[in-house]
Amino acid sequence: MRDEAYETLRRAIIDGTLAPGANLRDADLADELGLSRAPVRQALTRLAAEGLVESKPQSYTRVAQVVTDDVRDALRLVRGLHELAIRDALPRMGEPQLAAMREANARFAQAIGRGDVDAAIAADDLLHAVPVEACGNRALAATLDRYTPLLRRLEYARFGSLPAHRSVKRHDELIDAIAARDADAAIRITRTIWTELESLLED
Structure with missing residues (x-):
């Protein structure tokens, strides 16, 4: 499930479905993907490590800008x-x-x-x-x-x-x-x- 969430979100970021700066709420994404929040959070952590997502604890998680x-x-x-x-x-x-x-x-x-x-x-x-x-x-x-x-x-x-x-x-x-x-x-x-x-x- 973690890999499924990762692949789906990565593709949406890469092809522009999720635009730079778009907010990423794990609860909303979990509902859209039909998954629990845990694999979505793991996928977002992996995407952040790859530079496709940026996150600030207790503040925001969003699609990274193209720097x-x-x-x-x-x-x-x-x-x-x-x-x-x-x-x-x-x-x-x-x-x-x-x-x-x-x-x-x-x-x-x-x-x-x-x-x-x-x-x-x-x-x-x-x-x-x-x-x-x-x-x-x-x-x-x-x-x-x-x-x-x-x-x-x-x-x-x-x-x-x-x-x-x-x-x-x-x-x-x-x-x-x-x-x-x-x-x-x-x-x-x-x-x-x-x-x-x-x-x-x-x-």
Whole structure:
């Protein structure tokens, strides 16, 4: 029940259903979700640790504002970790991994084409998870799990716009570089993918 509450609330925060600054009352949320207050409180504590919720004891619990500096810091960390994952994973990646990335990018392109942001983000996650898994660095994977949620609201803005079609091309370029065993190109393309996301902060 705790995980159900967490996933439901996180999705609502990320996609904007729960807007920045919205008050989060555990009793009301428990009623809406059909759960007891305990799992809702645990979910809110977890979301606060991830920076999606802010809370002051005896005062308020609310959806955190999008703090540009915090998101930029998280994005630069995530970008660096994905570059490291590519560097370490590339020697271990073969046709099964490339096929998984191609399939994920095909799903991504289809989702973008029909304007399904949820499906686009899920497919994007699948694509980038392939080298993360292949590199075998559990600390890296855990750190990405910790900080990636801060970027989700930016990704909803990105994948809901026309420039999202550019991401399909970037993914193809990344897959081609990995297939060619060109580590420098793969790392450069990975850096570009995440740097383009950072440009939304300026907007």
